[in-house]
Amino acid sequence: MTDRDDKRTGELTDVALNALFAEAREETALPSGDLMARVLADAEEVMAQREAEEAARLSAMRPKQRHPVMEAIIAALGGWRAVAGLATAGVAGLAFGLGAPTTVTALATGSYVSDSALGIETSAGGYEIDDLMPSFYDLVTEG
């Protein structure tokens, strides 16, 4: 509607020009197999790169792997539950030692006698009843 080529003398008409456009449209360059392969290879590369970045991001979010030696030690001790039990026992022992050192020393060095006839345990050799319980005064003096 804007062109008036057909009214201009010496110029190609709209019809002729449109016929040329149609011919040009038909002559669309077909991509070679090589080009298609290159484009697809690019797509693969971009996808692989993206997947690698995603994997790196996920692994950065994950807790770090333990050293293999540490892993072997934990396994030898029976796994994390056993290690947790050992740690608890260790801490408890430390608390006893710090809290009532004399008690621990008496228990470790004294002799223990059991009065089976009475069905109760008594301290004939060196233990008093206080030795078996943490002393308040000991706790106070030890801090």
Add this chain to the structure above:
Amino acid sequence: MPLDALNDVSDEALLIAFGNGDRAAAQALTMRLTPKMLGYAARYLKDRAEAEDVAQEAMLRLWKIAPDWRQGEAQVSTWLYRVVTNLCTDRLRKKRGKGLDEIAEPEDGRPSQEAVMMQRQRVDALQTALGDLPERQREAVVLRHIEGLGNPEIAEILDISVEAVESLTARGKRALAKALASQREILGFENDGS
């Protein structure tokens, strides 16, 4: 998934699928869009090897933008046409090293006049005349009359108004008609009644 099953899937849906790691979507998009972009670039640059490079580069940019593609903002083909247009413009600027609207002298003495070569000749003549148009006119005419896009889409690709597209295509067609007039006989249009 077989490629046939993807025939009815939109470009955008395929691109999003590719962004999510779907290799079949990449194949479908390659088959669908690469020929279009190559054809456009070849018409623009008149150099097959360069056109292939441009088409590949445009597709590579498409692959890279896939995960960040914003749905509904633009058509994939429109986006690609814009990328190809820009890549071609850059190449021509580097190649020619001259002003954008500078018009080259038309080529003289078209080759072979054999009848079997007539269509080839006509298309060659059109390509040459298109190549001699100012850049924006050439882009608008090719996108409108050869690629068959609508004016709003062309406006989006060229980042201009629809009115500007209409003006460019009208002026481009007029310039083409004038440029090709001298080759009327060679082109086989001597009896077209004008």
